[in-house]
Amino acid sequence: MHPVLFTIGDFSFRFYGLMIAIGTLLGYWFVTTKKKDIALTDDDLLDLLLWLIIMCIIGAKIVFILTHNPLYYIQNPKDILSGSGLSFIGIVIFGLGTAWFYAKKKKVNFFALLDILSPAVMIGYTIGRIGCFLNGCCFGLPTESWIGFRFIAVDPYPRYPTQLFIAAGALVSFFILIWIYKNKKSNGKVFGWFLVLYSIVTFVVGFYRDMPRYLRLDLTLNQYSTFLIIPIAICVLIYSSKYQQIIQQDGKTLEGSVETWDKNEYKEEDNEVIIQ
Numbered sequence: 001m002h003p004v005l006f007t008i009g010d011f012s013f014r015f016y017g018l019m020i021a022i023g024t025l026l027g028y029w030f031v032t033t034k035k036k037d038i039a040l041t042d043d044d045l046l047d048l049l050l051w052l053i054i055m056c057i058i059g060a061k062i063v064f065i066l067t068h069n070p071l072y073y074i075q076n077p078k079d080i081l082s083g084s085g086l087s088f089i090g091i092v093i094f095g096l097g098t099a100w101f102y103a104k105k106k107k108v109n110f111f112a113l114l115d116i117l118s119p120a121v122m123i124g125y126t127i128g129r130i131g132c133f134l135n136g137c138c139f140g141l142p143t144e145s146w147i148g149f150r151f152i153a154v155d156p157y158p159r160y161p162t163q164l165f166i167a168a169g170a171l172v173s174f175f176i177l178i179w180i181y182k183n184k185k186s187n188g189k190v191f192g193w194f195l196v197l198y199s200i201v202t203f204v205v206g207f208y209r210d211m212p213r214y215l216r217l218d219l220t221l222n223q224y225s226t227f228l229i230i231p232i233a234i235c236v237l238i239y240s241s242k243y244q245q246i247i248q249q250d251g252k253t254l255e256g257s258v259e260t261w262d263k264n265e266y267k268e269e270d271n272e273v274i275i276q
Contacts, residue, residue, distance in 0.1 A: 019134065027121060027124040059093055130163070139209075169205065186244045189240045193233075
């Protein structure tokens with residue numbers, strides 16, 4: 001592995017940070033290609049990006065500390081500011097909160113904004129996990145398989161490169177989300193499927209990761225979290241299809257819940273789409 005890109009004095013520039021930066025820029029580029037869909041300017045998107053970076057880093061660090069021996073960080077507070085130790089779940093949670101406040105501020109549809117951000121986050125997640133591989137963290141269980149890699153900083157034994165497993169799954173998920181976005185008929189659908197795809201990748205790869213396992217099911221905390229995320233995703237998809245439909249009318253895009261009158265009970269001229 002190659003965790004350090006180069007060193008200047010006592011300061012080391014790490015590949016992990018570089019890959020996070022590349023992933024962030026790729027995600028931002030994707031969002032800029034869809035800005036017309038939610039009527040935001042370049043300045044609006046740059047403002048959103050800065051807030052997301054700040055809040056997501058804070059969220060990723062907080063959740064990581066809470067789920068990875070918080071007592072250690074209480075006793076070693078300097079390590080809280082280290083570049084490693086970030087939770088993707090924390091990024092999603094704090095990112096959702098930031099996006100909600102921003103959508104309210106700019107008066108844009110919250111779910112439409114999430115649909116644009118979801119593929120951007122997924123491609124960033126892909127590149128970020130490659131950074132994990134180069135950094136030598138988030139490795140898998142020991143294996144005798146030919147696909148095993150040696151993470152020398154850990155031990156001399158080959159291990160599953162679960163960082164690359166997740167990166168591959170996230171990349172496939174990114175292209176699936178792009179297809180869903182192009183064909184969506186309701187806001188929130190892309191975000192709902194983002195949660196589903198993330199859960200699938202996390203649950204499957206979790207069997208190969210070297211992480212603590214709990215309870216009778218012998219699963220990781222990340223795997224257990226998918227038991228909560230999947231029902232949320234289903235609720236989002238149901239809400240999206242019922243209350244966030246996108247209707248084209250007279251060349252304009254309208255949003256809202258849709259109700260169609262029964263033509264057996266009303267005249268033809270009354271049988272119309274009602275937008276709430």
